[in-house]
Amino acid sequence: MNFAMKLHYQLLATDSAALPVVLIHGLFGNLDNLGVLARDLNQQHSVIKVDLRNHGLSPRSAVMTYPEMAQDLLALLDELQLEKAIVIGHSMGGKAAMALTAIAPERVEKLIVIDVAPVDYRTRRHDEIFAALKAVSAAGITQRQQAAELMRSYLQEEGVIQFLLKSFHQGEWRFNLPVLIDQYENVTGWQDVPHGRTRRCLSAAACRPMCRTATAKISRVSSRRRERMWLPAQATGFTRKNRRRYCAPSTVFSTKPE
Structure with a gap:
């Protein structure tokens, strides 16, 4: 059963025929967080900035899992009648973007994930x-x-x-x-994602054949330590031939927005 929520969003339209870009913020954020990126992208793309559930002006829910957040995003694509989009997600938004790619790979032309991997981090940083x-x-x-x-x-x-x-x-x-606070383990964790029409559960290790889109990961390289659990996800999560990696500080949208 689909419990998708109607997300609050802002559309920055353009006359360009290029595919639209969906921008998804991280934990404690809102649709304004990636504003510099949105303005730059809006020169060539229509941009949809999204408030995830329980953030900004989007509806509230007692549940914060990535399968549910992915369904919210898919419902937004349906509402806007977007057959395909370029999806960019930061931190929690990156996990939601990966979950969206898992349940509807045909709707995601390109996926860019900033500073997160589809793994359970098992740490309480907040x-x-x-x-x-x-x-x-x-x-x-x-x-x-x-x-x-x-x-x-x-x-x-x-x-x-x-x-x-x-x-x-x-x-x-x-x-x-x-x-x-109540759902924090779900946010820092990673849940198996039911894939597409078959509703088969998709784990991080099973993402590889689903994620055939061009994928980039902007990783945190200025941190004092790297998360060890990222290594197996690097090996099993996404196709290597389509993945690109870029260096950035941890608070990429505020420290080095360019």
């Missing part, structure tokens, strides 16, 4: 962020400046604080904080 977000909510703060001051007690990186505050409006977070 506990300090969750603590900061909960503290702001508990304090009843309504102004961004006050929220930033409180968040500095929990977080060291000013860039991270400012990124999070982009989703703080009139005293509320524009992401579903309780659900993100």
